Amino acid sequence: MYKKGIYTILSNEPLTASVWRMRLAGDTQYITRPGQFVNIELPGRFLRRPISVCDWDEGSITLIYKVVGEGTADMSRMTAGERLDLLTGLGNGFSTDTAAQRPLLVGGGVGVPPLYNLARRLIAEGRRVSVVLGFNTAAEVFYADEFRALGADVRVATADGSMGTKGFVTDVLPDVEFDYFYACGPLPMLRALCDAAQCDGQLSFEERMGCGFGACMGCSCKTAGGSKRICKEGPVLAKEEVIW
Amino acid sequence: MLDTSVTLSGWRLDNPVIPASGTFGYGREFRDFYDINILGTFSFKGTTLEPRFGNPTPRIAECTAGMINAVGLQNPGLDAVVAHELPHLKTFFRKRVIANISGFSVEEYAACAERLGREEQVGLIEVNVSCPNVRHGGMSFGTDPDHAASVTRAVKAVTDKPIYIKLSPNVTDIVSIARACEDAGADGICLVNTMLGMRIDLRRRRPVIANTMGGFSGAAIFPVALRMVWQVASACKIPVIGCGGVETARDVIEMMMAGATAVEVGAANLRNPYACKEIVESLPAEMERLGIERLSDIIGAAQND
Numbered sequence: 194m195y196k197k198g199i200y201t202i203l204s205n206e207p208l209t210a211s212v213w214r215m216r217l218a219g220d221t222q223y224i225t226r227p228g229q230f231v232n233i234e235l236p237g238r239f240l241r242r243p244i245s246v247c248d249w250d251e252g253s254i255t256l257i258y259k260v261v262g263e264g265t266a267d268m269s270r271m272t273a274g275e276r277l278d279l280l281t282g283l284g285n286g287f288s289t290d291t292a293a294q295r296p297l298l299v300g301g302g303v304g305v306p307p308l309y310n311l312a313r314r315l316i317a318e319g320r321r322v323s324v325v326l327g328f329n330t331a332a333e334v335f336y337a338d339e340f341r342a343l344g345a346d347v348r349v350a351t352a353d354g355s356m357g358t359k360g361f362v363t364d365v366l367p368d369v370e371f372d373y374f375y376a377c378g379p380l381p382m383l384r385a386l387c388d389a390a391q392c393d394g395q396l397s398f399e400e401r402m403g404c405g406f407g408a409c410m411g412c413s414c415k416t417a418g419g420s421k422r423i424c425k426e427g428p429v430l431a432k433e434e435v436i437w
Numbered sequence: 438m439l440d441t442s443v444t445l446s447g448w449r450l451d452n453p454v455i456p457a458s459g460t461f462g463y464g465r466e467f468r469d470f471y472d473i474n475i476l477g478t479f480s481f482k483g484t485t486l487e488p489r490f491g492n493p494t495p496r497i498a499e500c501t502a503g504m505i506n507a508v509g510l511q512n513p514g515l516d517a518v519v520a521h522e523l524p525h526l527k528t529f530f531r532k533r534v535i536a537n538i539s540g541f542s543v544e545e546y547a548a549c550a551e552r553l554g555r556e557e558q559v560g561l562i563e564v565n566v567s568c569p570n571v572r573h574g575g576m577s578f579g580t581d582p583d584h585a586a587s588v589t590r591a592v593k594a595v596t597d598k599p600i601y602i603k604l605s606p607n608v609t610d611i612v613s614i615a616r617a618c619e620d621a622g623a624d625g626i627c628l629v630n631t632m633l634g635m636r637i638d639l640r641r642r643r644p645v646i647a648n649t650m651g652g653f654s655g656a657a658i659f660p661v662a663l664r665m666v667w668q669v670a671s672a673c674k675i676p677v678i679g680c681g682g683v684e685t686a687r688d689v690i691e692m693m694m695a696g697a698t699a700v701e702v703g704a705a706n707l708r709n710p711y712a713c714k715e716i717v718e719s720l721p722a723e724m725e726r727l728g729i730e731r732l733s734d735i736i737g738a739a740q741n742d
Contacts, residue, residue, distance in 0.1 A: 197470070197711065239655055240499045240708060264499075280710070401495040401645075403506060404707035407466040409459070410482075410511045411497035413490065420490050420511070425466075 196223040196281045202273050203253060208335040212303060213269050214247070215256045217277065221249045226286025227311035228377070228397055228429050231256065232405035234278040238264050241280065243405050243424070245377070245397070247306035248313070254281070257306035257335070283405050284428050287311050287395055289318065293373030296320055298345070299362050299386055301327040301378025305336055307397060309343075311375055316344050323369045324348070327362035327382060331355035363389045384437055394432045398423055439721045440731040443477070443699050445676055446599035446624045448533070448560045450477035450699060453689060453732065454717050457680055457703035458483050458537035458563065458603075459508065463522040468529050470710045475717050477699060480535035481522070483565050484553070486545045488514035492570060498636040498645040503655025503682070504704055505634050507648040509570040510539055515549055523558050533560030537603070538592075539568055546578075547591040554596025562598050563678075564588060567605030567630035569652045576630075579605040582617035589621035599624035601678060606658075606665055607633045615669040626669055627678040627701065629662045655704040658682040663695050670696020671740055686716050686723040693732065694739040 200219035207213050224231075224246055231254065232241040242264045248255040260269050271277075289311070296315055298308045305326055315322045322345040328334045329352045340347045348365045349357030358365050362378075363385045374394035376386050383396050400423040403409035407425035414423055416434040421427055441452040456467070458480040467473050491511030498505040513522070526534065536559045538549035546564060553559050566579030566588055578584045585602065592600050602618040604611060606629035615626050631652025636645040644650075662681020670677045679697030683689060684705045692700045705712035720732070729735055 197709075234708065238499065239502060239504055239704075240497070401497045403497045403504060404460075404466075404710070406469075406710060408462050408710075409497070409506065409707050410462075410491065410508045411506060412494065413496075413508075413511055414494065415490060 196220055198279060198281070199276050200254065200279050202271055202275045202277065204273055205269070205271055207269070208257065209333050211260045212333070212335055213258055213260065215258065215268065215271070217254045217256070217279070218252055219254070219279070221251065221254055221281065223282030224249050224254070225282065226288070227314060228286035228307045229282060229284045230405070230428065232280040232283055233268070235264050235267050238267070240403065241405060242268070243283070243402050245307040246310065248310045257303070259303040280405060284424060285426060287375055287397070287429050289314055291373055294320055295371045295373070296322055297369055297371035297374040298322060298324045299327070299374060299376040299378065299382075300324070301362060301382040302329070302333070304376075304378030304397070307377050308375060309336065309339065312340055312343050312345050322346070323371055325350065325362045325365045325369065327351075327378065328356075329353065361385065366390070387432055387435065387437075395429050396432065396435060397428045398430060399428060439724050440733070441720055441724070443733050445678070445699055446561060448599070452477045452717055452720060453693065453699040454713050454720070455479055455535065455678065455699055455701045456706055456713050457701035458535070458565065460703045460706040463518070464526050464530055467706070467710060471714045473530055474532060476532070476713055478532050478534055478560060480537045480563055480701060482512050483510050483537045483539040483568065484512050484515055484518050484549060485510055485539050485541075486515050486548050488512065488517065493647040495645060495647055496651070498651065500634070500636065500653065500655070500657065502657035503653055504707070505636060505646060505651040505653050506631070507570045507646045507651030509648065510568055515552055519552060519556065523556060527558060533558055535561055535563050537563045537565055539565040541571070543588055543591045546588050547595050550592035550600070551595035554598045559598060561601055561624070562592065562596065563601045563603050563627055564592055565603045565630070567603050569605065569607060569631060569633045569650070570648065576605050576607065579614065580608050582614050585614050586617040586621035589618045589623045593622040601625040601627050603627040603630055605630050606661060606681070611665045612668050612672045615673050619673045619675050623675060625676040625678065626673060627680055628669060629658070629665055629681045632658055632661065654682070656682045656684055659688060663692060666692055666697050667695040667740070670737055684712065686719040689716060689720065690723060690727065690729070690735065693735050694737070696737040696740055698736055
């Protein structure tokens with residue numbers, strides 16, 4: 194089920210030069226799984242902006258978004274007290290219903306946020322969680338400490354070597370023991386990860402969306418299980434479903 | 438007592454508000470938001486003989502006051518619609534529905550019309566000769582009066598259901614095409630489908646849409662749609678369903694004053710899933726404000742001298 198409602202901005206602050214964190218107060222009962230997203234109406238913009246949920250509790254939502262266009266630039270200029278119209282509870286989200294004892298969470302750039310609540314849940318369930326975060330450069334790194342504070346084993350890879358391992362997230366994999374993986378990030382990262390990992394996993398994809406709730410068929414993709422809408426039957430697909 | 442009802446070829450609708458094909462699926466997605474029985478009816482997703490995946494992504498681009506889509510008639514195919522979608526729809530929608538059909542040949546249109554024409558749940562058949570997102574079909578039938586007439590005759594020959602032809606605005610003379618459909622036996626005209634448009638991604642220096650062009654819809658096209666509804670309604674005797682950029686009850690009334698008997702709402706459903714519910718609920722107050730007792734009285738009101 195979904196909820197369309199009005200949410201009040203509690204805070205909106207930059208984490209890096211282009212990545213921002215917005216906290217919103219409002220009804221969160223329809224958000225049921227990590228990896229789901231909200232769709233935000235912005236004044237003067239025709240389409241809503243789909244943003245993954247980083248974390249939530251009974252009365253607030255945390256979103257982390259990257260300023261990539263005019264809509265997200267609008268968002269970055271908003272301040273506490275302003276109100277936004279959101280659709281919440283969209284998408285399937287990650288399933289933690291697996292036998293994995295040592296799950297690995299792999300995030301690339303702005304693909305990192307939806308893994309945060311997932312890590313929190315997996316750790317609360319008593320699993321040993323490893324997290325590998327990939328960025329271009331040290332100045333773009335965010336949330337490594339937040340994942341550490343949850344109790345996860347965190348490694349960082351940067352393409353230029355300015356923090357952590359020099360290279361891509363896949364260059365860190367040989368150092369990590371894991372029996373399952375969850376990933377969100379750019380397509381080449383997801384593909385390289387699927388090639389490198391022997392075990393099963395779940396991957397979160399993105400696509401340009403019209404509605405965000407399954408009506409317009411704008412974000413369809415072909416999978417081994419037939420056509421799926423990234424907004425409705427996704428954004429999370431199982432590794433074996435993905436057609437590269 | 439205010440009366441919002443309208444009648445399309447003998448089919449009485451509680452109100453003229455109809456979600457447009459391609460923005461409402463087969464109803465499933467919207468029942469999670471509200472009871473869709475409050476609608477006049479809705480026009481289901483354009484259905485073809487065979488299942489279709491549609492075009493590659495990206496299929497969506499945003500514009501000022503509108504959007505472009507190049508979905509390309511993704512649908513599960515005629516058999517699946519009859520076997521699964523219509524029976525499922527029946528479990529939560531007690532009204533009859535508009536069956537929107539599309540095709541790549543006159544025979545395909547006829548096959549879809551014949552099969553869906555046998556369904557009691559179908560109130561009328563809307564023949565999409567105006568999809569801009571497929572090659573060798575769709576819009577190519579709707580941009581030429583002779584082709585539009587031959588599709589009209591073919592579907593009329595195989596079903597007793599009312600046939601409404603959904604026309605494209607991407608033509609030089611909408612009236613000649615509407616007249617050709619009327620002369621060929623069409624029971625009504627629905628217009629307009631989307632306008633052909635495109636956007637370019639400045640960073641990539643490439644079209645945003647994978648298929649380069651797509652159909653532009655949304656509030657921005659309302660004045661163009663209204664103008665075409667006016668032209669067709671004044672030239673034809675058969676009823677017109679107005680469509681294009683409608684977002685509010687006032688837009689519905691404006692379309693009707695231009696000559697529309699009923700009004701379809703498209704892109705607005707995608708930005709606000711409650712758009713049609715809000716329109717239906719605000720119609721009576723808007724009628725009261727404008728001194729309208731019977732909504733059907735204002736059809737073509739602006740055309741009267």
